[in-house]
Amino acid sequence: MSLTMNAQDAIANVATKPETPVRRSRWMALSGNRNFQAIWFMLPAVAFLILFLAYPLAYGVWLSFTDTRMGSPGEFIGIGNYIWLIDDPVFIIAVMNTLIFTAGASIFKFVIGFYLAILLNKRLPFKALIRAVVLLPWIVPTALSAIAFWWILDSQFSVISWSLKSLGLIDHNINFLGDRDLARASVIFANVWRGIPFIAITLLAGLQTVPASLYEAATIDGASSWQMFRRITYPMLTPIIAVVMTFSVLFTFTEFQLIWVLTRGGPANATDLMATLSYQRAILGGQLGEGSAIAVAMIPFLLGAIMISWFGLQRQKWQQGNDQ
Amino acid sequence: MTLDRRTFLTGAAAVGVAASTDLLSFAKAWAATNSWKPEAGSELRITRWRRYLEAEDKAFMAITEAFTKATGTKITVVSENWDDIQPKASVAVNVGSGPDMFWGLFSLPHLFPDHAVDVTDVADYLGGKYGGWIGASSTFGRSGDKWICIPVAVNGNYINYRISAVKKAGFSEFPTTNAAFLELCKALKANNTPAGLPLGRATADANAWLHWALWSHNASLVDEKGKVIIDAPETADALRYVKALYETFLPGTASWLDPTNNAAFAAGECYLTNNGCSIYQNALAQSKVPEGADAGAKEQAAKMAALAADMDHAVYPIGVAGKPTELQLAFPLVAFKYTKYPQACKAFMAFLMEANQMNPWLESSRGYLTQTLNAYDSNPVWTSDPKIKIFREATARSLWPGFRGALDRRAAAALADFIIVDMFASVATGRSNEKEAMANAARSAQRIYR
Numbered sequence: 132m133s134l135t136m137n138a139q140d141a142i143a144n145v146a147t148k149p150e151t152p153v154r155r156s157r158w159m160a161l162s163g164n165r166n167f168q169a170i171w172f173m174l175p176a177v178a179f180l181i182l183f184l185a186y187p188l189a190y191g192v193w194l195s196f197t198d199t200r201m202g203s204p205g206e207f208i209g210i211g212n213y214i215w216l217i218d219d220p221v222f223i224i225a226v227m228n229t230l231i232f233t234a235g236a237s238i239f240k241f242v243i244g245f246y247l248a249i250l251l252n253k254r255l256p257f258k259a260l261i262r263a264v265v266l267l268p269w270i271v272p273t274a275l276s277a278i279a280f281w282w283i284l285d286s287q288f289s290v291i292s293w294s295l296k297s298l299g300l301i302d303h304n305i306n307f308l309g310d311r312d313l314a315r316a317s318v319i320f321a322n323v324w325r326g327i328p329f330i331a332i333t334l335l336a337g338l339q340t341v342p343a344s345l346y347e348a349a350t351i352d353g354a355s356s357w358q359m360f361r362r363i364t365y366p367m368l369t370p371i372i373a374v375v376m377t378f379s380v381l382f383t384f385t386e387f388q389l390i391w392v393l394t395r396g397g398p399a400n401a402t403d404l405m406a407t408l409s410y411q412r413a414i415l416g417g418q419l420g421e422g423s424a425i426a427v428a429m430i431p432f433l434l435g436a437i438m439i440s441w442f443g444l445q446r447q448k449w450q451q452g453n454d455q
Numbered sequence: 456m457t458l459d460r461r462t463f464l465t466g467a468a469a470v471g472v473a474a475s476t477d478l479l480s481f482a483k484a485w486a487a488t489n490s491w492k493p494e495a496g497s498e499l500r501i502t503r504w505r506r507y508l509e510a511e512d513k514a515f516m517a518i519t520e521a522f523t524k525a526t527g528t529k530i531t532v533v534s535e536n537w538d539d540i541q542p543k544a545s546v547a548v549n550v551g552s553g554p555d556m557f558w559g560l561f562s563l564p565h566l567f568p569d570h571a572v573d574v575t576d577v578a579d580y581l582g583g584k585y586g587g588w589i590g591a592s593s594t595f596g597r598s599g600d601k602w603i604c605i606p607v608a609v610n611g612n613y614i615n616y617r618i619s620a621v622k623k624a625g626f627s628e629f630p631t632t633n634a635a636f637l638e639l640c641k642a643l644k645a646n647n648t649p650a651g652l653p654l655g656r657a658t659a660d661a662n663a664w665l666h667w668a669l670w671s672h673n674a675s676l677v678d679e680k681g682k683v684i685i686d687a688p689e690t691a692d693a694l695r696y697v698k699a700l701y702e703t704f705l706p707g708t709a710s711w712l713d714p715t716n717n718a719a720f721a722a723g724e725c726y727l728t729n730n731g732c733s734i735y736q737n738a739l740a741q742s743k744v745p746e747g748a749d750a751g752a753k754e755q756a757a758k759m760a761a762l763a764a765d766m767d768h769a770v771y772p773i774g775v776a777g778k779p780t781e782l783q784l785a786f787p788l789v790a791f792k793y794t795k796y797p798q799a800c801k802a803f804m805a806f807l808m809e810a811n812q813m814n815p816w817l818e819s820s821r822g823y824l825t826q827t828l829n830a831y832d833s834n835p836v837w838t839s840d841p842k843i844k845i846f847r848e849a850t851a852r853s854l855w856p857g858f859r860g861a862l863d864r865r866a867a868a869a870l871a872d873f874i875i876v877d878m879f880a881s882v883a884t885g886r887s888n889e890k891e892a893m894a895n896a897a898r899s900a901q902r903i904y905r
Contacts, residue, residue, distance in 0.1 A: 202548040202567040215902065220895055221877075286707020287719045308710035309655075311886060395656040398709030399881035414542045416872040417566050417864075418902075419549075 194423035201417035212424035222425065224400050225408040229432075231315065232404060233383045236322040240379055241372075243323065244330030249364070251331065252338045262332070269328035277392035280321040284308050284393065308394050311401040318402050321389055326382065330375055337371035338364065369443070377440035381433060405429050478517060481811045482525030489806070490580065493528040493799035501530060501803075502544075503558040504537035504786070507733040509740075511820035518812045519803075528799045537713075538658055541566070541871065548791055555794040556803070560658060562595070562856045562867035564604035564789035571603035572790040572797050574804060578602035581808050586829030589850040594862050595785040595827075604789035605804045608817075608824035610731045611849030612663035612784055614769040620648040620726040629769035633671055633696065636772040640703040643726055650727035651704045651719060653711035654880040659784045660713055661876045662856075664729045664771070666782035668700075669693045669875060670858060671774025676869060676900055677860040683904050684859075685878070686897040692775075694882045694889045701883035709884050721762065729771075731784075732822045732843050738763040767842050770852070783853035786824070825849040868903045 161167050195212055199205030216222045251262055268276065283290055284307035292304040307317045341364060349359050387406040390396060396403035396411065403411075405425055413422020501519075506512035512534075519530040533554065535543065540559040547553025548567045557563065564571050578596055582588050588596065588606070595606040614629070621629060624642035640650045653661045669675065674689035701708065705725055717734050719725040742760035744753055771781055788807070790800035806812060808828065817824060817834045822843030826834065827850050837847040857866020869875075878896040881887045887895070 201545045202570050219898070220891075221899075286710055286715070287705075287722060287724045304706060306706040306710075309707035309884075310709075311884060314710065394710060395712065397655045397880065399654075399877060399884050399886045401884075401886065411872070414545055417545060417868050 191423045192427050194420055195427040197420045199419040199423075201414075201419055205420050208420070212421050213428070215421070216424055216428065221400055221403070222408065225403045225405050225425070226428075228315070228400075228402060229384060229404045229406075229429075232319060232322070232386070232402075233380060235319045236326065236383045237376065237380050239319070239323045240326040240330050240383075241376060244327045245334055245372075247327065247331040248334035248338055249360075251335050262335070265331055266328045268325050269332075271325075273325065273388040274392060276325055277321065277389045280317075280324075280389075281393055284317050284321075309398055311398060314394055314398060314402050318390055318393055321393065322383060322386060325389070326379060329382075330379060333375045334368060334371060337368045341367045373440040373443040377437060380436045384429065384433060384436065478521045478811065478815075479524055482521040482806070485806060485809065485811075486525040486802075489802055491577070491798045491802040491805060493526050493802050494796045497527075497796035497799035498529045499531070499556060499794075499796060499799055499803060500533065500554040501556045501558060502533045502535055502540060502554040504540055504560065505534040507731065508736055508820055508823050511816070511823055514816045514819035518807055518816065521812075522803055522806050526799070526802060528796070528803070530803070544789075544791075547793075551793045553791070553793070555796060556788060556790045556800055558607065558786060558788045560787075561662070561785055562787075562862055562870055564787050565598060565862055565864055565867035566871065567791070568598035568601075568603050568864060570791050570793075571598075572792055572794065572800060573601050573603065574605060574790070574801060575600075575602040577605060577801050577804050580805060581605070581828060585808070585810070585831065589827050589829055589832075591783075591853045591855045592785070592827035592850055594855045595787055598863065604787040605808065606785050606827045607788045607807065608786050608820075608827060609850045609853060610659065610784040610786060610823060611825050611846035612659060612729055612731055612781075613845060613849075614727065614771065615720060615730045615732075615734055615766060616727040616769060617648070618765050618767050620646065623648070629767075631772050633772050633774040637696065637699055637703075640700055640727070644703040648726040649703065649705040650700075651708045651711070651716060651725040652700070652727075652729050653713070653716055654701065654709045654876070654883055655711045655715070656873050656876060657711055657713045657715070659731075660716060660729055661711075662870065662873075663782050663784065665697065665876050665879045666854075666856075666858075667771045667780055668697050668774075668879070670780035670782075670854060671771070671776050672696065673774075673776045675859040676875065676896075677857060677866075677904060679859055681860045681865065681904055683897050683900045685874075685900055686893040690878075690893050690896075691889045694879065694892060697879050698883045709880055720766075721759075723762070732768060732846055735763060735766055735768070735842060736821045736823060738766070768845055770845050770848075779852040780854060781849075781852050782856065782858075783825075783849045785827075785853070785855075822846040865903050869900055872899065872903070874899050 194205075196207055196209060197205035198208050198211065247265065251258070251265065255261060282288065286304060286306060286309055289304060289307060291307075292301070295301045296304070306313060308314045345363050345367075346359060349363060354362070385406050386404060387410065390402055390404055390407050391410070394402045396407045405428065409422045409425035409429075411422075412418045412425060416422070503515070506515075516532065519532055522528065523530055537560055540557060541563055543553070544557045544559060544563060545566070547557075548570045578588070578593075579602075582593075592606040592609070596602045596604055616629065620643060621639065623646055624639055626635075626639055626642075630636045630639050643650050652664050654665075655661060669690065672689050672693035674685070674687055674693050676683065676685050678684050705719070711719075716725060716728040716730055717737075720728050720730070720734050721738065738759045742756050742763055744756045748756070770779065773779065788804055790797060790804070794800055810830070813826065813828075813831055814834055817826060817831060818836045818839075820836075822836060822840070823846075825846055825848075826832065832847065837844060855862045855866075856870040857863065860866060874896050878892045881895070882889055882892045
């Protein structure tokens with residue numbers, strides 16, 4: 132095996148053992164180098180990431196600059212797809228829907244999830260069991276829970292409509308998925324239901340790291356429970372909130388299965404998200420280039436979400452006096 | 456009715472095939488003489504749409520088993536939800552590997568005409584032997600001069616209605632004009648026995664009736680040369696007509712997918728919809744009381760019997776176009792070029808369409824499948840029950856996706872993109888007005904037809 136330049140550099144970096152009595156071969160020196168070993172241990176993971184993450188992503192970005200169709204190679208057309216999409220009312224609707232969906236669902240998930248975490252953090256009988264039950268919506272595969280929601284929200288056989296009708300509160304079925312606004316609210320509701328456990332359980336883990344002594348001190352100082360929440364719980368949890376909400380926003384922004392099972396993006400594109408529109412155009416419509424462009428257009432939004440939480444985190448470190 | 460020896464014989468005799476009483480012995484004799492010899496050691500994988508009728512599926516499996524025994528070619532059939540066939544075919548074509556054959560919907564093979572095995576010889580053989588291809592089936596099968604798939608059958612999609620509700624609405628006969636049809640739907644709503652036709656992305660049902668609505672007003676997506684002409688006064692008329700119909704429907708039809716109207720009709724929530732005859736046939740099948748049934752099962756069976764007795768089918772009304780303007784659901788069988796066994800694929804296509812297989816299959820599907828070859832017009836299924844008689848003409852009355860223009864990749868892409876369905880849905884639900892909706896549809900279509 133011949134040594135590469137990098138390997139030689141690596142040797143140079145670790146040439147800190149001048150008094151070695153026996154002159155060791157370069158290979159020996161190299162193989163004893165922990166950094167060199169580390170590279171080999173990381174290789175599988177790097178290969179995996181390149182193969183399944185970086186390559187598809189780069190390929191998707193490349194496709195978005197071509198007019199590739201299903202089954203036939205395309206030509207480079209520059210930003211042609213993007214120019215087309217900016218003018219496309221359906222794409223604009225999908226972007227707006229995605230933003231509304233993400234914002235709406237994330238806010239509800241956060242508020243309810245946080246509240247649930249605080250409740251679960253209190254002394255409760257059967258605590259472990261209840262915590263396990265809370266996780267259920269998150270454990271059930273999305274496709275399954277989406278089918279359950281499909282029946283719950285069905286235009287004819289909805290259990291909600293049936294119950295309200297039986298109680299005499301309404302006289303006709305609620306048009307959950309056929310009405311534009313109700314359909315949007317319905318898919319947000321289903322997403323919130325599914326996403327709450329993740330937030331609740333993670334924030335619960337965070338809550339348990341808050342030292343009880345802080346609350347004891349606050350109690351002695353006569354702080355109200357709101358003040359304790361505002362001045363102790365919330366600031367102590369902010370780093371975890373930032374991480375959890377970043378994940379939550381990313382998951383929500385890229386939602387696909389739920390929408391596809393419930394509405395296919397209908398009625399009349401009212402619930403089309405960027406992910407569903409991308410699939411519709413690329414896989415069903417066969418316009419791979421255009422579909423990729425829609426998917427790539429999601430990246431700036433996702434980066435934005437990550438940046439916001441990143442800087443949120445930085446600020447938090449400083450607040451806690453950790454700004455080295 | 457189950458497929459037994461007698462019905463099989465009747466079917467075979469009806470088209471004058473030498474009465475070979477046994478599927479297998481016919482298959483063996485056929486394999487010895489057929490022009491397409493399956494490659495040694497060939498194995499075929501077929502992805503088909505998941506059945507709506509159990510008997511139809513059983514008959515199809517019997518055919519594949521007979522083929523395997525006669526030719527030694529092993530066949531694996533995978534059933535998929537029919538909306539999943541196209542994405543799977545797309546991926547298979549793009550990566551050049553997957554099931555050898557896809558039995559899909561509408562214009563699926565036309566999305567990838569260059570990737571389909573040329574089956575012109577099979578189509579010519581079948582057409583010559585069985586009295587020629589019916590109506591639009593040769594359009595569904597051909598890309599230019601080449602046959603790229605075998606249009607195995609068509610699923611007739613017609614109006615399903617409750618006889619009592621239509622009578623009560625003041626119609627002794629089912630309306631035959633668009634104007635009378637709207638009046639009927641208004642009357643049905645007034646009687647609280649509403650109609651409901653799907654405006655969601657229901658591949659079969661929404662496409663079927665909305666294309667009828669479009670074409671019956673003399674509008675179309677493109678003209679004969681493939682120029683986009685959807686933004687036109689005729690389209691605006693069609694949009695207004697569908698909006699008026701939508702207002703008479705029960706709530707929720709904008710979210711309906713293919714199975715929704717079946718369930719709503721069977722449950723007695725909806726009294727008129729468009730569908731194949733599967734609602735009727737399933738009701739008939741479920742009206743038989745199984746042995747040792749409890750009271751609940753008997754009650755359910757009686758309910759289904761009453762539904763089957765009170766329902767019938769009607770062809771779509773005629774609009775200003777003055778002639779039938781239907782889009783029926785073709786089921787094309789396509790083999791892709793990546794297959795290692797093109798001869799086996801062709802042999803199976805030919806075998807499937809031979810009278811010995813096709814006749815019992817048509818019978819077992821009870822009108823759900825309509826033939827694409829003239830000789831099968833005399834299949835006894837069409838005289839077995841007056842309520843399914845109209846489905847016999849489904850192939851002959853059908854136009855094709857991209858009508859006025861050719862059925863090609865562009866037409867297939869426009870259909871797959873739900874341009875027509877979304878245009879109607881956006882106006883009916885009030886998301887946009889006619890002008891905006893037409894402009895949007897034209898824009899999307901131009902992108903495909905550029």
